[in-house]
Amino acid sequence: MAEDILRTLGYLALGSRMKRLGETLQAQTQALVADTGADLPAAQYPLLEALERLGPTKIGVLAAVLGVAQPGVTRMVDKLEAAGWVETQRDNDDRRVRTVRLTATAARMLDQARKDVWPTIEAAVADACATGTGPLLDRLAALEDALKEAPLARRAAAGRKGGEDGRS
Amino acid sequence: MAEDILRTLGYLALGSRMKRLGETLQAQTQALVADTGADLPAAQYPLLEALERLGPTKIGVLAAVLGVAQPGVTRMVDKLEAAGWVETQRDNDDRRVRTVRLTATAARMLDQARKDVWPTIEAAVADACATGTGPLLDRLAALEDALKEAPLARRAAAGRKGGEDGRS
DNA sequence: ACCAGATATATAACTAGGTATATAAAAGCC
DNA sequence: GGCTTTTATATACCTAGTTATATATCTGGT
Numbered sequence: 482m483a484e485d486i487l488r489t490l491g492y493l494a495l496g497s498r499m500k501r502l503g504e505t506l507q508a509q510t511q512a513l514v515a516d517t518g519a520d521l522p523a524a525q526y527p528l529l530e531a532l533e534r535l536g537p538t539k540i541g542v543l544a545a546v547l548g549v550a551q552p553g554v555t556r557m558v559d560k561l562e563a564a565g566w567v568e569t570q571r572d573n574d575d576r577r578v579r580t581v582r583l584t585a586t587a588a589r590m591l592d593q594a595r596k597d598v599w600p601t602i603e604a605a606v607a608d609a610c611a612t613g614t615g616p617l618l619d620r621l622a623a624l625e626d627a628l629k630e631a632p633l634a635r636r637a638a639a640g641r642k643g644g645e646d647g648r649s
Numbered sequence: 650m651a652e653d654i655l656r657t658l659g660y661l662a663l664g665s666r667m668k669r670l671g672e673t674l675q676a677q678t679q680a681l682v683a684d685t686g687a688d689l690p691a692a693q694y695p696l697l698e699a700l701e702r703l704g705p706t707k708i709g710v711l712a713a714v715l716g717v718a719q720p721g722v723t724r725m726v727d728k729l730e731a732a733g734w735v736e737t738q739r740d741n742d743d744r745r746v747r748t749v750r751l752t753a754t755a756a757r758m759l760d761q762a763r764k765d766v767w768p769t770i771e772a773a774v775a776d777a778c779a780t781g782t783g784p785l786l787d788r789l790a791a792l793e794d795a796l797k798e799a800p801l802a803r804r805a806a807a808g809r810k811g812g813e814d815g816r817s
Numbered sequence: 818a819c820c821a822g823a824t825a826t827a828t829a830a831c832t833a834g835g836t837a838t839a840t841a842a843a844a845g846c847c
Numbered sequence: 848g849g850c851t852t853t854t855a856t857a858t859a860c861c862t863a864g865t866t867a868t869a870t871a872t873c874t875g876g877t
Contacts, residue, residue, distance in 0.1 A: 486695055490698060550864070618778075720856085744842060
């Protein structure tokens with residue numbers, strides 16, 4: 482196993498390291514979702530959840546609540562619309578505004594996921610984050626180690642095998 | 650100020666949140682580098698540092714020590730080579746292998762940066778990470794808050810204004 | 818009413834990541 | 848030596864971020 486240089490660089494490579502960890506978490510989350518048999522775009526979960534909470538929302542607001550740049554949200558929305566997760570329309574009072582809402586199908590699938598998929602994922606990620614107590618860099622290192630040792634899917638499987646009184 | 654939905658989603662949006670934070674850190678780091686008048690590709694610092702430490706290295710090994718996928722490294726190397734930071738050549742004993750090394754100019758600039766740029770950056774990031782003591786999510790939230798309140802460039806400036814006995 | 822400035826979103830351009838696969842070269846086996 | 852399998856990297860395709868700018872629309876002042 483090669484030495485992990487990002488770790489030795491400490492704060493100097495924190496940005497790179499967090500992006501890497503974010504990629505890992507998203508990939509493992511999507512794999513875990515697939516394991517449950519669900520067909521959900523895990524990476525877009527925050528956007529879908531925002532729509533669930535806020536109801537019909539314009540693109541600029543979505544960008545603000547998600548803390549990302551507007552053009553990215555425009556593209557994400559276009560993609561989700563093409564895939565049938567959201568639908569959009571121009572606002573009658575201001576033709577610049579495009580309002581995004583969940584399709585009925587998407588709302589149902591999210592409702593279902595809220596019951597059986599997201600709790601599994603949340604528990605698995607929390608489990609991975611439970612190790613380590615030190616400062617931020619140590620916590621990141623601990624999380625990286627934890628994910629490498631036992632990807633989320635394995636943690637979820639362990640949770641299921643442990644029975645109903647498992648990981649709460 | 651819009652509510653930050655990623656925060657409310659806790660572990661469910663940890664991957665997205667880390668990628669966002671990584672983007673923020675890298676952007677602020679590059680701005681801070683520009684403030685110092687240096688012309689360094691901050692996002693490629695880990696790769697350049699790896700070459701500094703390991704000497705001439707093949708692409709697969711770079712991918713391994715950086716913990717990223719090989720095609721990304723190929724692309725990064727191509728870009729750095731075009732910009733004069735690295736040079737590559739085929740290995741005589743194994744024509745599949747491409748060996749990457751720093752150019753002499755790059756080595757000098759990195760040497761200089763090691764003295765005057767990276768310590769500034771490291772201190773600023775460490776400063777931003779210093780707040781908060783709770784579990785990982787709280788630590789991330791604290792870091793996000795800290796970066797929003799005072800971007801790295803401002804932290805570095807505060808460090809310089811504080812004089813030589815400032816932030817150690 | 819007209820115009821300048823502000824605003825919302827689309828588009829352009831770029832960066833940086835992933836997985837999958839293609840191509841070439843090396844290694845190992847018979 | 849010939850063939851099959853493995854390995855290293857390039858390439859294809861896709862995703863997801865950014866900043867900058869274009870386009871259309873709205874707002875407010877005169």
